[in-house]
Amino acid sequence: MQNERKIFLRKAIQLAIAKMEAGYGGPFGAVVVKDGKIVAEGYNQVTSANDPTAHAEVVAIRNACKALGSYQLVGCELYTSCEPCPMCLGAIYWARPDAVYFAATKTDAQGAGFDDQFIYDEMNSPPASRKIPMIRIALPDATLPFERWISKEGRLDY
Secondary structure (H helix, E strand, O other): OHHHHHHHHHHHHHHHHHHHHOOOOOOOEEEEEEOOEEEEEEEOOOOOOOOOOOOHHHHHHHHHHHHHOOOOOOOEEEEEEEOOOHHHHHHHHHHOOOEEEEEEOHHHHHHOOOOOHHHHHHHOOOHHHOOOOOOOOOOOOOOHHHHHHHHOOOOOOO
C-alpha cells in the first residue's frame, strides 16, 4: 500500500513539473484516486486560465467530481505535490476525500515564493481589519435565502 501511495504521489509531482514547464502555471500537481485507480488529475492553471482558483487540488477535485458524477469524493484519496494552501484545504474539506497525501511542505513552497502565511494570518483577523476590508451591510432580508433553504422540500443537504 505504501509503495502504491508513493507511485500516485510521484505522478502528482511529475504532473506538476510537466505542466509548469509547458507554461500552464505554477509547480503544483494533484491526482484523485478511487479503488486504486486515478480518476482525475489537476495541475496549476492560475496564469494560463486567468483563474486564481485554478490550483492543482481544486482542478483535480472538479475533474474527479465530474468524472464520478458526485459533489463529494468519499471513497477517494487525493495526492498532491505540495501541502494544500488555505483555499485548497477548504475545498478538500468540502469534497470529503478519505485522505490527502502530499510531498512538499508549505515551508518548501514558501522558499519558492509561494507564501500563504498571510492568508492564515488574515483568517484570524476581524473582518473589518483585514488587508482587504470585509464590511457587513445589514439588510432585513439578508437571511431570506437561508430561511427558504430550511423550508425547501426535497433539499439535498451537504
